[in-house]
Amino acid sequence: MTDQENRNQLHLHVAGMDRPGILADVLGEIVEHECLVVDIKQFVFNGLLNLSLLVESRDNEKLTSLNQTLLEANRIRDCQVRATPWDRELRPEEPYCFRQVVTLLGRRLGSVAMAELTATLASLDLNILRIEQLDYSDHHVLEFVIGSQKPMAGVEVLDALVSFKEQFEVDLAVQEDSPFRRNKRLIVMDADMTFLQCEVIDELGKVAGCGEQLGEITRAAMNGDVDFAEALKRRVALLKGLTVDQLNEVSRRIPLTPGAEALVGILKKLGYKIAIVSGGFRFFIDRFKETYGLDYGFANELEIVDGKVTGNLVGDIVDAQAKRDILLSLANREGLAVEQVVAVGDGANDIQMLAGAGLGIAFNAKPIVAKHARASLTTANLEPILYFLGIPGKEIEELRQMSRKVG
Numbered sequence: 001m002t003d004q005e006n007r008n009q010l011h012l013h014v015a016g017m018d019r020p021g022i023l024a025d026v027l028g029e030i031v032e033h034e035c036l037v038v039d040i041k042q043f044v045f046n047g048l049l050n051l052s053l054l055v056e057s058r059d060n061e062k063l064t065s066l067n068q069t070l071l072e073a074n075r076i077r078d079c080q081v082r083a084t085p086w087d088r089e090l091r092p093e094e095p096y097c098f099r100q101v102v103t104l105l106g107r108r109l110g111s112v113a114m115a116e117l118t119a120t121l122a123s124l125d126l127n128i129l130r131i132e133q134l135d136y137s138d139h140h141v142l143e144f145v146i147g148s149q150k151p152m153a154g155v156e157v158l159d160a161l162v163s164f165k166e167q168f169e170v171d172l173a174v175q176e177d178s179p180f181r182r183n184k185r186l187i188v189m190d191a192d193m194t195f196l197q198c199e200v201i202d203e204l205g206k207v208a209g210c211g212e213q214l215g216e217i218t219r220a221a222m223n224g225d226v227d228f229a230e231a232l233k234r235r236v237a238l239l240k241g242l243t244v245d246q247l248n249e250v251s252r253r254i255p256l257t258p259g260a261e262a263l264v265g266i267l268k269k270l271g272y273k274i275a276i277v278s279g280g281f282r283f284f285i286d287r288f289k290e291t292y293g294l295d296y297g298f299a300n301e302l303e304i305v306d307g308k309v310t311g312n313l314v315g316d317i318v319d320a321q322a323k324r325d326i327l328l329s330l331a332n333r334e335g336l337a338v339e340q341v342v343a344v345g346d347g348a349n350d351i352q353m354l355a356g357a358g359l360g361i362a363f364n365a366k367p368i369v370a371k372h373a374r375a376s377l378t379t380a381n382l383e384p385i386l387y388f389l390g391i392p393g394k395e396i397e398e399l400r401q402m403s404r405k406v407g
């Protein structure tokens with residue numbers, strides 16, 4: 001007889017309104033009956049305790065006696081106790097070697113949406129291992145950990161949820177349930193229309209009197225219709241003659257995206273390094289880096305001679321490939337796995353960076369960009385990014401207060 005066969009095990013489930021001492025009472029009985037606790041888990045759902053214990057003994061009579069004692073009326077005061085003989089292996093989640101975390105964010109995720117989602121997951125033979133409600137305030141946020149016994153990439157799950165996402169107008173992230181998921185340490189953000197609520201170059205175009213012509217090129221570049229570097233050079237040429245005073249004037253009135261400052265404050269509290277990697281200009285990015293205490297800032301350099309923009313750029317262009325390269329080199333410099341890096345962006349020149357990060361978030365992005373990212377956000381505010389990092393609303397509020405006090 002093997003050691004496993006020699007063991008007798010009993011699963012105990014205790015449910016009742018939570019109060020101090022319930023587990024102590026249960027364990028008192030287990031000790032009294034000389035049984036061993038081999039696994040334990042509890043959670044409190046809206047004040048209702050759910051406690052599971054797996055106990056074992058080589059002496060089956062002790063388990064039977066424990067069972068009878070616990071099932072006596074009101075032995076564990078005001079709790080329902082259920083005992084079931086256990087003849088399975090430990091760790092029932094183990095067969096699900098491919099695990100993903102699906103985070104849903106919407107105004108209100110009603111039961112119809114939940115039914116639709118779970119039916120889709122079931123049709124893919126994906127089992128739901130855990131559900132957490134991260135928030136139920138302005139945003140309704142649910143996190144599902146799903147498991148599959150056969151290889152299942154996150155992108156397959158995302159593809160399967162495309163019509164669900166559109167039908168119920170939810171934002172969605174699908175991430176691998178790896179140890180790095182909650183241990184991200186670096187965020188790399190695009191500037192224009194991501195950290196900033198405008199395209200800076202378009203603002204410069206307006207001041208230079210060529211706003212319409214320049215804006216057209218920006219739109220085409222961000223949609224991926226024209227080569228980024230070529231589009232940038234054409235636009236910079238249109239800026240020839242702008243003075244440093246005019247650049248400063250534009251710099252002062254560039255609006256940050258709502259939530260950008262709070263997001264930075266919270267991520268800094270959590271020990272994140274923060275980088276802006278922009279296809280725009282260092283003249284502006286350096287200022288934001290300094291003002292908000294960011295760790296890194298990368299962008300293109302406008303050539304300025306005698307206080308005036310020449311219409312040329314200095315040095316290499318920060319295009320899509322460069323953005324990705326910078327992300328990877330920052331991860332390397334910080335000693336991080338790429339899985340610990342979050343990237344956020346909206347334009348076609350962000351696609352490679354989003355695809356290269358552990359979590360790429362398309363923020364109010366053009367469709368071609370959203371298609372390449374594992375997460376998308378269509379809120380006006382950047383802060384909901386924090387939900388995709390697994391942070392519940394209650395903790396976001398605490399962190400917000402903390403970062404305000406310091407700031």
Ligand SMILES: [Mg+2]
Nearest residue numbers: 190192193347
């Ligand atoms: Mg952008």
